[in-house]
Amino acid sequence: MKRLTIRARLTLVYGGLFLLAGVVLLAVTYVLVSQQMPATFGVTLNRAPAPKLDRIIDPGDAEQLRVFARQVQDEARQNALESLLTQGGIALAIVSATAFAFGWLIAGRALQPLHQITGTARRIAGAGIAGRGLHERIALDGPRDEVRELADTFNLMLERLDQSFDGQRRFVANASHELRTPLALNRSLLELAITRPGAPAELRQLGETLLAVNERHERLIDGLLTLADSEQQVVDRTSVDLAEVVGHVAEQLGTELPVYRQLAPARTTGDPVLLERLTQNLLENALRHNVPAGGQVWVSTGTVDGWASLVVANTGPVVPGYEVETMFQPFRRLRQERVGGGRGFGLGLSIVRAVAGAHGGSVRAEPRHGGGLVVTVLLPAETSVRAEPEHAPPTQPGYPGPARPGQLPPAAALPAVPAS
Known part of the structure; x- marks a missing residue:
């Protein structure tokens, strides 16, 4: 009832x-x-x-x-x-x-004050990234009654949460900066040791191994810094075409796997460096987590209904639908709580979601039929960009984009050019 x-x-x-x-x-x-x-x-x-x-x-x-x-x-x-x-x-x-x-x-x-409290809570919950929107407060006027006390208590909770998230981001950023210096010093000393004339072969091999480990740690620190920076709202925006970004990143990959491109203009505004990192992470993730032989990657861009879209799909292992969301959490990989080995740190998709959220967009991932993953990034198109988008980006599975997830045609049927 x-x-x-x-x-x-x-x-x-x-x-x-x-x-x-x-x-x-x-x-x-x-x-x-x-x-x-x-x-x-x-x-x-x-x-x-x-x-x-x-x-x-x-x-x-x-x-x-x-x-x-x-x-x-x-x-x-x-x-x-x-x-x-x-x-x-x-x-x-x-x-x-x-x-x-x-x-x-x-x-x-x-009940109007309660609607105001509910609206504020809904906007904070729909911010996309944990900690985003916690700076907002409930500006409730009127006598100090039960509803006013509820609003003040809610504001106090938001203030403490905001301070907690800000402190966490500052800690990650400061710790990453502090760790960069000793890693750079270690790299310099190792390079000096293995390039010294008369260095034994064992020393060279050990130095190269330590350089690889040091490089891995540097990439981890760089990923943490990018994640901390991208969780802040982008203020200085420039016009960026996702098609150009995808073309540039695909040319720089130098992979043996074919990357089939179907690029239509998809102009948005934002930080070009962060958007390039977003695209690079998606393509590298699609290439890294692929089948050993005969793997393929598809990427398409376009604009529809005021949203610039970037869709990346690949062949690969079958991904259960209930495990897709965990892949967006930092240091998490498919079927693994913590990453290990040389396949990555589990920060790629976390950075992608953080960058998209900082630009007022969203990211959705779906298992591809036959194996692999289809990742769709939606960003406000250049003509409809606002500091706070009036409508949230569409996230339903049937999003009518230029390249609908799960319906990408085979590579042979694409009128696209594989990246070199």
Whole structure:
């Protein structure tokens, strides 16, 4: 059974109390009027003395006249009481309907602060990235009542959460910066050791191994810095065409796997460096997590309904749908809690989502039929970019983009050029 809303329940309480009071008032009025109204209803026929009555009218006719007069009086009294009930009931129904209508308006007015709190919470929850939007507060005016205390408590919670997330981002950024210096020093010392004339072969091999480990740590620090920076809202924006970014990144990959491109203009505004990193992470992720032989990668761009889209799909292992969301969490990979080995750190898709969110967009990933993954990035098109987008980017599976996820044609049917 569907429960009534608070507004409907308040309206029923207001209107019900008014209707109950009206019914009680009408009943009390009926009883008082019934008791105070004389039985003769203002006309009294006394029995006249027989001599006088005999002179006026026949005794039998006089008695009939008295009976008729009493009947008329009783009928008039009954009609008056029934008219009181009927007219009073109609008036009570009209006034009660008006009371219910006013009760609905008053309940909506009383609940308006709660709608404001709900709207603020919904905007913060829809910010896309944890910590985004926590700077917003509920500017609630009015007396310090229960609703005002609720709003103040909510603002205090937002302030503490905002400070916590800011402190976490600052810690990651500062720690990454501090770790860069010793890593750079280690790289310099190792390069000096292995390039020194007369260095033994064992030393060269050990130095190259340590350089590879040092390079891996540098890439991890660089990814953490990018993740921390991209979680901030982009303020300085320039015009960027995702098609040009994809073309540039694809040319720089130098991979043996074919990357089939279907690039239509997809202009947006944002940070070119972050958008290039977003594209690079998607393509590198599609190439790295592919089948050992015969793998392919498809990438397409386009603009539809005010959103610039970038779709990257690849062949690869079958990805369960329930594990897709965990791949966007930092340091998480498919079927692994923590990353290990040389396949990456699990920051690629996390950075992609952070960069997209910083540009007011969104990222959606879906398992590809036959294996692999289809990742769709939606960013506000250049003509519709706002500091705070009026409408959230569409994230439903059936998004009508120029290249719908899960429906990419085979590579042989694409009118596209593979990257060299």
